[in-house]
Amino acid sequence: MFSLEFMRNAFVASTFIAIISGIIGVFVSARNMSFLTHTLSEIGFSGAAFGVFMSWPPLNGMLLFTMVSSVIVGQLSVKQARREASISAISSLFLGLGILFLSLSNKNASYATNILFGSIIGINHTNVIQVIELSALVLIIIAFVYRDLKFDSFDAIGAQVKGLWTNALSIIFLVLLALSVSVAAQIVGSLLIFVLLTLPAASAKYFVHTVSGMMVVAILMALVGVWGGLCLGYITNWPVSFFIASIECLFYFAALGYNRLRQ
Amino acid sequence: MTDPILRVNNLKVTFPNHRVFENLNFSLHKGEFLSVVGENGVGKTTLIRTILQQLKPAAGNVQFFPNRKAVTFGYVPQFRNIDEEYPLSIRDFISLNLSGIKLPWLSRKERQQVDQIIAQTNLQKIQNRPLGMASGGEKQKAYLAQALVEQPNLLILDESTASLDNVMKYELLDLVKHFNQVTQLSVIFVTHDLPLAQKYADNFLLLRPTSFKYGPISELSEADVKEVSDV
Numbered sequence: 193m194f195s196l197e198f199m200r201n202a203f204v205a206s207t208f209i210a211i212i213s214g215i216i217g218v219f220v221s222a223r224n225m226s227f228l229t230h231t232l233s234e235i236g237f238s239g240a241a242f243g244v245f246m247s248w249p250p251l252n253g254m255l256l257f258t259m260v261s262s263v264i265v266g267q268l269s270v271k272q273a274r275r276e277a278s279i280s281a282i283s284s285l286f287l288g289l290g291i292l293f294l295s296l297s298n299k300n301a302s303y304a305t306n307i308l309f310g311s312i313i314g315i316n317h318t319n320v321i322q323v324i325e326l327s328a329l330v331l332i333i334i335a336f337v338y339r340d341l342k343f344d345s346f347d348a349i350g351a352q353v354k355g356l357w358t359n360a361l362s363i364i365f366l367v368l369l370a371l372s373v374s375v376a377a378q379i380v381g382s383l384l385i386f387v388l389l390t391l392p393a394a395s396a397k398y399f400v401h402t403v404s405g406m407m408v409v410a411i412l413m414a415l416v417g418v419w420g421g422l423c424l425g426y427i428t429n430w431p432v433s434f435f436i437a438s439i440e441c442l443f444y445f446a447a448l449g450y451n452r453l454r455q
Numbered sequence: 456m457t458d459p460i461l462r463v464n465n466l467k468v469t470f471p472n473h474r475v476f477e478n479l480n481f482s483l484h485k486g487e488f489l490s491v492v493g494e495n496g497v498g499k500t501t502l503i504r505t506i507l508q509q510l511k512p513a514a515g516n517v518q519f520f521p522n523r524k525a526v527t528f529g530y531v532p533q534f535r536n537i538d539e540e541y542p543l544s545i546r547d548f549i550s551l552n553l554s555g556i557k558l559p560w561l562s563r564k565e566r567q568q569v570d571q572i573i574a575q576t577n578l579q580k581i582q583n584r585p586l587g588m589a590s591g592g593e594k595q596k597a598y599l600a601q602a603l604v605e606q607p608n609l610l611i612l613d614e615s616t617a618s619l620d621n622v623m624k625y626e627l628l629d630l631v632k633h634f635n636q637v638t639q640l641s642v643i644f645v646t647h648d649l650p651l652a653q654k655y656a657d658n659f660l661l662l663r664p665t666s667f668k669y670g671p672i673s674e675l676s677e678a679d680v681k682e683v684s685d686v
Contacts (some may be wrong), residue, residue, distance in 0.1 A: 252577065338559040342550045346543055350552060351528045351599065384570075397542035401585045404560075406542065 193426050201320045202312045206379050206418035208327040208386065214411030215334060216372045217393030218403065219365060222345040226390045227276065228265060231283040232373045235261045238290035239374075240307045240382065244425075245297040251322060251374060254382075256369035261286070263363060310381030312422065312432045315383035319378060323354060326375050330368055337364060343402050379418060380433045387433075388414055391440040395447035398454075413443045457485040459525050460641055461506065462607060465515035467504055468498065475501045477514070481660055481669045485608070486634070486639035490652035490672065493662035499645045500533070502662070503611055506643070526609055529602030533614040537594060541587030545578055548586045549601045568604055576600040576630060592623035599627065603634065610634070611643045616651060624648070628655050649675070 193199050220229055236254045243253020265282060294304050306314060334341070344351040344361050352358055369389075376388045396409035417439040425432035459482045467477035475498040483489055491499050504510045506517055507528060518597065519526040532578050543551075546569060553565045561569070573582050576596050581589065586597055595615055602610060612631065616624040632655050634640045646652055652659060652672065661668040 302635065335559055336557070343554070347535070347548065347551050347601075349532050349535050352534060353528075354552065354554065355508075356554075372524060397540075400542035401542055402547045403543065446671050 193423070197317075197410075198312070199306055199426065200314065201315045201317060202379070202422055203419070205315055205320045205323045206312075206422060208323055209379050210414035210418050211374050211411050212246075212327045212330045212372050213376050214392055214396075214409075214414045215407050216330065216334070216369060217344045217389050217391075217414075218396070218406045219341060220369065220390055221393040221397060223365070226386070228279055229373065229389050230386055231265065231279045231286075231368060232262060232370055233377065233382040234283045234285040236373050236377050236385070237307055237382040238286040238293065240298070240377070241290040241304070242246050244299055244303065245293040249319075249379065254374040254377060255326075255371070256327070257286070258435070259367055259376050262366035264367070283350040297329050302327040306381070307377075308381050308383045309431065310377065310379050310384065310433045312379060312425065317377060323375055323378060330375075333364065333368055337361065339347065341365060346403065368380070381451050382434055384433050384437055387437045387440045388417070392417070393446045395440075395444045398451040399449040413440065417443070438439035457487075457639075459484050459520050460615065461520065462518045463506075463515070464518060466502075466505065466512050466517065468501055468510060469513045476662065476667065479667055483609070483641055483643065483669075485641055486653055488635050488642045488657045490656035490659045491643060491645045491662065492647070492649065492652055492659060492675075495647075497662045497664060499662055500613060503530075503613055503643070503645060506611070525551065527607040528604065529604050529605070529607035529610045531595070531598045531612045531615045535594075535598065537586055539587045541585065543586055544583045545586050545589060545593070545597045545600075546573065546582040548597055548634035549573065549578075549604055552601045552604050554605075568606075572600045572604045573679070574636075576603075589593070591618055592620075592626065593625055595623070596621060596630070599630065603640075606638075607640070609641045610644070611645070613645045614647070615644075616646065616648060624651060625654075632654070660670075 193259070194203075220226060236258050239254040239257025240250035242257060243250040246253065261282065263340050265279065268270070340356050341361055343354065344356055344358050346357070375387050376385055379436060380387055392410040392413035393406065395413060396406040401405050417436045420439050421432045421436035424430070424435040462482040463479055466479040468475045468489065468636065473673065479502070491502065493499055498500065501510065505512055507530065532547070548571050549572060550561060550565070556562060573579055576599060578593070578596060578600060580591060586594060598615070610631065616627060621625065628651060631642060635642050639662065644652065656672045658670065659672050661675070662678055
């Protein structure tokens, strides 16, 4: 399996993706941003389609769209009451745009499937380097804002009282989320971002009760998912995304079961 | 009397089309326990937010002694969004408030600070329990411990006992009073509960829609008590 270059690329890229997904996911879960993450993945699809239309690498289009829109969504969603409606509106618009760009670029339907559900075979050495660079960027920014982001995510009221720069932190986090969505989409595709960015962290919180512990468990769950998915995909020739989604869902249901037993 | 740590001078706070209070004067000394009482909507939380510098006064000011930087706040707000699925342990929740250094991990000194406040608030046995699974009283203790972990010199409690049963109320305030007496912590306790104020406070500030009354707690008259209790 490792004699094939694309499999080696896939393993390296997915390892980094699992690490940043586990870390960012813990904050996504704490900040109740699963729905917004899903929207960003749809925007990512649109961005990738725009990239194809412009003859850019899809990742670049994705980065452009998710970064710009994360800031706009953040501004629109300040008021909790209209958050869901405005996110729905934006996601519909971007899904529509994605279909438009794909149609204009005259690419066939399999290209759309690749963007939506991921294409592990399509990852080349340059993509791997890009994934590593973006992951490193996310990790460095997280390291700088970690304490304040942790406080704001797990106790927003306390952080506000403390006088932390909560508005700026929200925007920084949205940009980090946009970066992570674009990176994770390389493996699981934009429709299954949920699988890596929310499920491991949502499962981890039932097993451990510290922020760092949740990150470690979420990273491990994401790693088992992507590595297991790649191996099973290689053996069966079935889509890798299917296996990753199944493994992460299994973890999540097991976590819910464990929580019920404990209570 | 010890030195003041803050003085409120002719304070006036207004919202659009609505004056909350004006010409408000009082001071808070080191080691003093002040109860802020008054009916709903009279501006108790507004006063706290002005002291915390989240609101700008329309006139007057809040002075800190010897200077603003020397006065550090610990604040236990009235509402907190902690549901039963809240994952962090009591210990991790308390350590969120440590912000002296910005390293991702806690230093040895910071871990000692957390150990110390957990011991002082009698939370050792449940420190690793998820905060979401703690009882109302345990949660309030954890909030108090978080507010005190960086050893502030002014603690503000905003209706912190409102949701507690009678036993827990006194247990929590015994703890606050202990810190108040042992460490000379100054306390501002916002409450509706006059018997609690009378038991623990040194002084009171009674806010009314158009006036205020400030003095030693022994001067809180039966009529004042009735005024607040009738609400």
